[in-house]
Structure formats: C-alpha cells, structure tokens
Amino acid sequence: MASMFGPGSSTANIYVPEEWSEAANSIAYDSVTSPPPFSFVCGAKNSGKTTFSRHLLNILLQRYGKVAYLDTDVGQPEFTVPGFVSLTVVDKITPDLAIPCLKTPERCFFFGDVSSKRDPSTYLKYIFTLFDYYREEYCMFDKSENAGRIELPLIVNTPGWVKGIGYEILVDMLRYICPTHVVKINISAESKNLPGGAFWLDGDCDGMVNIVEIKSAQQDNFNRSVLVQKDASLLRDLRIMAYFRQCFPSDKPITTIKELAHALASHPPYEVPISIIKIRHLHCQVPSTETYYSLNATIVGLAVSSEESEDLPWCVGLGIVRGIDTFKGVLYVITPVPPSTLEKVNLFLQGFIQIPTCLLQVKGCRSPYVTSNVLSDRFY
Ligand SMILES: Nc1ncnc2c1ncn2[C@@H]1O[C@H](COP(=O)(O)OP(=O)(O)OP(=O)(O)O)[C@@H](O)[C@H]1O
Known part of the structure; x- marks a missing residue:
C-alpha cells in the first residue's frame, strides 16, 4: 500500500x-x-x-x-x-x-x-x-x-x-x-x-x-x-515547561519563559492536606525532620498507591510544591492534572527532576518557591 x-x-x-x-x-x-x-x-x-x-x-x-x-x-x-x-x-x-x-x-x-x-x-x-x-x-x-x-x-x-x-x-x-x-x-x-x-x-x-x-x-x-547533537538538558527543561504550561488555557498568551514564570507564580495552587498524603523519596533517604524542607520548591510525582500496588504506584502527573504550611497542615501544589484525577492521589514521589533554573531566575520576578516564610517553624 x-x-x-x-x-x-x-x-x-x-x-x-x-x-x-x-x-x-x-x-x-x-x-x-x-x-x-x-x-x-x-x-x-x-x-x-x-x-x-x-x-x-x-x-x-x-x-x-x-x-x-x-x-x-x-x-x-x-x-x-x-x-x-x-x-x-x-x-x-x-x-x-x-x-x-x-x-x-x-x-x-x-x-x-x-x-x-x-x-x-x-x-x-x-x-x-x-x-x-x-x-x-x-x-x-x-x-x-x-x-x-x-x-x-x-x-x-x-x-x-x-x-x-x-x-x-x-x-x-x-x-x-x-x-x-x-x-x-x-x-x-x-x-x-x-x-x-x-x-x-x-x-x-x-x-x-x-x-x-x-x-x-x-x-x-x-x-x-543528518544527525544533530542534542542539548539534552535544555530539551528536558523545555519539556518540563511545556508540561506546566498546560496549567493554563491554550489561548492564554504565554509564549516566553518569563511569561510562564510569572503565570506560575501567580497561579492559585491546590491545597493538599498533609494528613492524606504519604511522601516517598525515590533515590535517597531524608531524615523525617527534613521531609517538608526537602519537598519545598520541588517537582513531585503525583501517584496513587494502594495495598496491592504499594511498590508500583501508578503516577498521574507532576506537581510543583509551591509552599508548605505545616501549621495549617497544608501543601500548596501547582499541577495541570484535572481535579477529578487529583482526588485519587495519595502519594507524592520525590526524585531528581527539578524545576528548571530558568523558571526560578527570571529578571523582575521574585520566585515564590524559594521563600522561607512558607514553612512554619512551629512544626519543628
Ligand atoms: N531522519 C532524520 N531526519 C532529520 N533529522 C534526524 C533524522 N534522524 C535523526 N535526526 C536528528 O538527529 C538527532 C538525534 O535523533 P533522535 O533523537 O531520533 O536519536 P535518538 O537515537 O532517539 O537519540 P537518544 O539516544 O539521545 O534518545 C535529532 O536532533 C533528530 O532530529
């Protein structure tokens, strides 16, 4: 044919x-x-x-x-x-x-x-x-x-x-x-x-x-x-940015990294009660006292774990942990995953996939992720 x-x-x-x-x-x-x-x-x-x-x-x-x-x-x-x-x-x-x-x-x-x-x-x-x-x-x-x-x-x-x-x-x-x-x-x-x-x-x-x-x-x-040597790390960052771009309607004018950084910084996050979420570090061990510090300003896999699939939790997408209020017991998360799917998420997986530095270093945009006042000292 x-x-x-x-x-x-x-x-x-x-x-x-x-x-x-x-x-x-x-x-x-x-x-x-x-x-x-x-x-x-x-x-x-x-x-x-x-x-x-x-x-x-x-x-x-x-x-x-x-x-x-x-x-x-x-x-x-x-x-x-x-x-x-x-x-x-x-x-x-x-x-x-x-x-x-x-x-x-x-x-x-x-x-x-x-x-x-x-x-x-x-x-x-x-x-x-x-x-x-x-x-x-x-x-x-x-x-x-x-x-x-x-x-x-x-x-x-x-x-x-x-x-x-x-x-x-x-x-x-x-x-x-x-x-x-x-x-x-x-x-x-x-x-x-x-x-x-x-x-x-x-x-x-x-x-x-x-x-x-x-x-x-x-x-x-x-x-x-015709082979072109690729800049793997740049391509990875572009992929992550394209993923989080999906938090916004496609007709919203976001064409530059700066616009995306601003849009993400002002995007209302989901409030996730800490009590319903388990946290798993995939490739390293973190002392329990440091768990929330290690999560702040990171990318996490949003997963669904059950008794049968404890070792093999299906993942439904990624989220940026935008802030943590341990006093209120809430994690603030930005994600394009729809709310109906998010309802099933009960496990955050932390690996080594990070927020692209270019999103954190936009001129004139104070990054909301790395502020210290999002963590309440009272918990510790
Ligand atoms: N037939 C082709 N026509 C045009 N460009 C090509 C072709 N084959 C490969 N390239 C270019 O060469 C580069 C490497 O190709 P590709 O990404 O397909 O390789 P790969 O084996 O999957 O790489 P990796 O092992 O890094 O995953 C890419 O930039 C791609 O656009």
Whole structure:
C-alpha cells in the first residue's frame, strides 16, 4: 500500500531514507496475521531511534488506526516529561516528525531520574509491569475468549545506553518483551553499535524474531549525516515547561519563559492536606525532620498507591510544591492534572527532576518557591 511518507522523502522536517521507509512498511504490512507487530527500536545514543519510531508510528497508524507506545527512555521520553516510563495509546498521525508533543499516557510510573543507572531493577520492574498491562488490555491471542477487545501493535522506544549495564538492561527488556521485530539502528562509529544478530538470545531460537538492521539517516550525494547533537538538558527543561504550561488555557498568551514564570507564580495552587498524603523519596533517604524542607520548591510525582500496588504506584502527573504550611497542615501544589484525577492521589514521589533554573531566575520576578516564610517553624 502506498505510504504518505514515501521513501527518500523529506517528511515535515525529517529525512526518511529509502531503507527506513522499507523497514517501517515491512513491519506494518508484512504481518497479515494476528498478533500485530511488537517493534523494539534500539541503537546507540543519538542514532535516530526516536525519529524512526515517530515515522514507524505514523505508518502503523495508517494501517491500525491506534498504536500502543511503550516509552522506556527516561532521559528523553517521547510523550511525557523526563523521569517517566509510560504506555501511551496514540490514535492521531503526527504531521511534523521533528517536533515532540506531550500526550497523556494510559499508564505511567515516575522513576524520578533521567537515567536508569540509579536503580536498574526498579526501572525494569516498571517496564515489565507496563508491558504486562499492554498485554492484558490490548493484546489478545485467543479471539474466541476475548471477542470484542482490540489488538494494538506496539512500539518500544529505548534509551541509547547500550554498553555495560545499559546493555544488560536492554537484553533483559528484549527477553521479557519478546518482540516480533527488533529494529537496530547502526551509526558509522561501529564500536558504538549493538552486536549483530539476535544478541539477546542464548540459544538458536531466533526464528521467531525479525531483525531489521538499518543505518542512521544520511542525506544527499555526499552522504552527510543528518544527525544533530542534542542539548539534552535544555530539551528536558523545555519539556518540563511545556508540561506546566498546560496549567493554563491554550489561548492564554504565554509564549516566553518569563511569561510562564510569572503565570506560575501567580497561579492559585491546590491545597493538599498533609494528613492524606504519604511522601516517598525515590533515590535517597531524608531524615523525617527534613521531609517538608526537602519537598519545598520541588517537582513531585503525583501517584496513587494502594495495598496491592504499594511498590508500583501508578503516577498521574507532576506537581510543583509551591509552599508548605505545616501549621495549617497544608501543601500548596501547582499541577495541570484535572481535579477529578487529583482526588485519587495519595502519594507524592520525590526524585531528581527539578524545576528548571530558568523558571526560578527570571529578571523582575521574585520566585515564590524559594521563600522561607512558607514553612512554619512551629512544626519543628
Ligand atoms: N531522519 C532524520 N531526519 C532529520 N533529522 C534526524 C533524522 N534522524 C535523526 N535526526 C536528528 O538527529 C538527532 C538525534 O535523533 P533522535 O533523537 O531520533 O536519536 P535518538 O537515537 O532517539 O537519540 P537518544 O539516544 O539521545 O534518545 C535529532 O536532533 C533528530 O532530529
């Protein structure tokens, strides 16, 4: 079937080499039978994994209408703020493949850091749980028993940490997910690439998997690379700002960082009774006497914990702890999460995702977050 994203074309600011186009089309259209493809996109840092995944997503959307996207790159996630692993169901083609956009995931966990290095086993537990959720909800192998449910193809986007422990994490993910297609993107610096073949399998049972090896995009007659070195930390800050921009209606004129800083500073926060919230520090221990000091002026994951899911609390979004009044027993929180969802939140998760410094240092705007008088001394 003809694709609207043809080979060798420049599709809305990205270049789709013929090899990429063939790879995406074969994943989408070669499998005529159930189940739909599980594609696992991997390769070295900055090789084009995200760009290829976006292209593949559009191609799969043309055939299936809806696609599940498991995002395991906590450093530069596709649809969420950094620090999350998420499962998102996408039902709209992205016209501009160069621009990332925020989407509300169907399920997500707040890992709370931009690399899985800090706690690989928790990171993997989150990914496996999201994959299990996808399998239960969107993947049916027995049509007779589950008639009426939808089957969605899956794309797994992965981080570019493919050496040392990063490699072992990738192997664990591949063994658990058992993808139907593994897309390996190779760059010209061969030593940085993943090994050839089904490197994650011990035995010879690789007949079930299609390994699709492609090169990172090179353009024009001189074979110049189109890869652009990204400023990861700037991109992360932009993502966080775009997230909190959602606290305001889209027609409110906020176009600069300064305007956003002012708008957030004057935005009425939610009052959250301290008594109904548990606080968990994800990657460090904080003495109980310091808990509230450590929370003030930080970003927290807003999560829902239950007895069954104590270790695996689903997260519904992020909040800025704008102030704490321990005398009144109230936390002041700014978040774009709608009140109906916020009602379920009973756990704040604190990791290492921080308010972008540029939001705190706007000229002429005294930051409301770092004032000392928001904490009552009486409590301590
Ligand atoms: N086909 C392409 N056309 C235009 N630009 C591209 C293409 N492939 C990659 N790039 C650019 O190169 C950079 C790296 O690409 P991308 O973000 O897709 O890589 P990645 O492997 O996902 O990176 P990371 O490992 O850091 O997550 C980006 O700035 C992207 O816009």
